[in-house]
Amino acid sequence: MVVIGRCTRIAKTALVGQNTQIGERVNIEHNAIIGYDNLTRLRKDWRDRPRTVKIGKGVLVRPNSIIYSGCKLGDYVKINSNVVVREFTKIGRNSFLGNSVVVEGYTQIGHHTAIHAQCHITAKAKIGNYVFFGPMVTTGNARRITWPKPNPDEQGPEVQDYVRIGLNASILPAVKIGKGSVVAAGAVVTRDVPAHTVVMGVPAKVVGEVPVGARYE
Numbered sequence: 001m002v003v004i005g006r007c008t009r010i011a012k013t014a015l016v017g018q019n020t021q022i023g024e025r026v027n028i029e030h031n032a033i034i035g036y037d038n039l040t041r042l043r044k045d046w047r048d049r050p051r052t053v054k055i056g057k058g059v060l061v062r063p064n065s066i067i068y069s070g071c072k073l074g075d076y077v078k079i080n081s082n083v084v085v086r087e088f089t090k091i092g093r094n095s096f097l098g099n100s101v102v103v104e105g106y107t108q109i110g111h112h113t114a115i116h117a118q119c120h121i122t123a124k125a126k127i128g129n130y131v132f133f134g135p136m137v138t139t140g141n142a143r144r145i146t147w148p149k150p151n152p153d154e155q156g157p158e159v160q161d162y163v164r165i166g167l168n169a170s171i172l173p174a175v176k177i178g179k180g181s182v183v184a185a186g187a188v189v190t191r192d193v194p195a196h197t198v199v200m201g202v203p204a205k206v207v208g209e210v211p212v213g214a215r216y217e
Contacts, residue, residue: 005057017069019050023057030063037069039087043106046070046088056093074111092129104141107156122173125156130216134167134185141173160195162216180215 002016005024010016014028017035028034035053053067056075061067065083074093079085083097086105091097095109098117103109107121110129115121119133122141141156155174159165163177166185177183177193184200184207193199196215198208 011063017053019052019069020055021052022055023059023075025057026055026059026061028061032061032063033066034061035069036066039069042087046106049088051087068105080117086123098135110161116167122156124154126158128159128161128163128179130162131159132164134165134169136168137165137171138169139171143173157189164216180210180217182210 001019003021005022005026007024008022008026010028011030013030014032015034017037020035037051049070051069053069054072056073056077058076059073061079062081064081065079067085068087070088071085072090074091076094077091078096080097080099082100085103089103089105089107091109092111092113094111095113097115100118101115103121104123106123107125109127110131112129113127113131115133116135118135119137120139122139124141125139139157141154143153157171157173157175157177159177160179162180165183168186169183170188172190175189175192177189178195180196181193182198183189183204184198187200187204188202189199190203196210197206198210199205200207
C-alpha cells in the first residue's frame, strides 16, 4: 500500500514502489525511484525486517535519485540529483545529501547533517547530528580485502556529533571520530580520533585541539 500526504508532488516519470509512506509537502522529481526493492545479499539480521519506506514531510528528492526499500527519511531531508541510498538507511530531519552521494545501506545519519557531493558512505556507518562532510569523503567497512561481500566482520566508522571532515578525506573501518573534532582535507584516518581534536596527514595524526570558541555545540 502507498500512502501519500497532502500537497505532495510526484513527477510523472518518478516511480514509487509498494509499501511506501510519503508525508505532506514532499517533492519527488523526474526519474527518481522510491522503494527500489530488487535487493540482493541482504545482511543476515535484516532479512525478515519490514521493507516499508517512510518519507517525512517537506522532503525533496531531486532527479535520478534512488531510495531503496526499508529506508526512513526524516522531515525536510534534501536528496540532490543522482544519489543512491541503499536499503535500511535512516536519515534524520533537516539533513542533506549532495549530488552523486552513495550511501551503501544499513547506515544511520543524524539530524542537521550535511554530506556534500560525491561522498561514499559505506554500509553500517553511524553518523551523528550536525556533522559536515566535504566533497569526495570516502569511508570503508572491511578490515580485510575479501570477495564475495558482505563479509562477517564488516564494521563502518562512527562519526559523532558536530564533527567536520574536509574534502577528499578517507575514514577507515571501525574508526571512531570523537565529538566536535575536525579532520583536515586529504587526511587518512586509521585510528580513533579523540573529541575536540584536529587531525591531519597520511596517516592522520593529532595536531591540536579545536578552540573552545570554534566548537559547534
